[in-house]
Each structure stands twice: as C-alpha cells, then as structure tokens.
Amino acid sequence: MVLYAAILETIDPKKDAELLTVHKAYLQKYIDDGRIFAKGPFTDHSGGLVIYKASSFEEAMELAENDPAVLHKSRRLTLKEWRSNIE
Numbered sequence: 001m002v003l004y005a006a007i008l009e010t011i012d013p014k015k016d017a018e019l020l021t022v023h024k025a026y027l028q029k030y031i032d033d034g035r036i037f038a039k040g041p042f043t044d045h046s047g048g049l050v051i052y053k054a055s056s057f058e059e060a061m062e063l064a065e066n067d068p069a070v071l072h073k074s075r076r077l078t079l080k081e082w083r084s085n086i087e
Contacts, residue, residue: 001053003037004060005082008067008075009047016074023069030063047075057081 010016016023027050030036037051050067054060061079069075 001055002060003082003084004052004054004057004064005080006050006052006060006064006067007047007078007080008050008069009078010045010074011076012074015072016069019068019072019074023067026067035063051082 027036027039030052031039035053037053039048039050041048050064052060052063054063057079064070064077064079067075067077070077
C-alpha cells in the first residue's frame with residue numbers, strides 16, 4: 001500500500017467552517033476502514049493534511065477529490081505520493 005499526502009489549503013474560511021462537520025465525517029469513514037494513515041490541521045490555520053493509504057494515485061485522488069471541502073471549493077487540493085522513512 002502506497003501513501004498519498006493530500007495538502008488541503010483553505011481558500012474560503014467561511015465556507016470551510018460551515019463544511020467542517022461533514023468534512024470530518026467524510027474522513028472518519030476512511031479512518032474506520034483503514035484508508036487514512038494520518039490527518040490533522042496545520043497549526044497556522046492555513047488548512048490541513050490527510051495521508052491516504054491507496055493502491056494507486058488515481059484511487060487516492062478519487063478519495064481526496066470527494067472530500068466535501070474539496071468538492072465545495074473551501075479548500076484547494078494538492079496530492080503527492082509520499083514515503084515514510086520510518087519503517
């Protein structure tokens with residue numbers, strides 16, 4: 001399983017605050033089924049990071065693009081394949 005880092009930069013803070021509950025619920029589904037390795041906000045309040053476990057870039061992109069914060073354009077998505085140096 002490969003890891004993919006979804007960098008979610010907040011671009012509409014008001015809309016983002018309105019979507020926070022559904023954003024968290026969306027991510028919780030994938031935490032529960034083991035497809036999220038880690039997640040959390042940046043301490044400067046500029047957005048957050050989600051690290052998905054996926055079998056391909058396309059699968060990770062589908063998960064990340066369907067996040068309500070991305071769908072409703074309160075956050076801008078940048079997705080990168082990521083490899084942990086901690087084994």
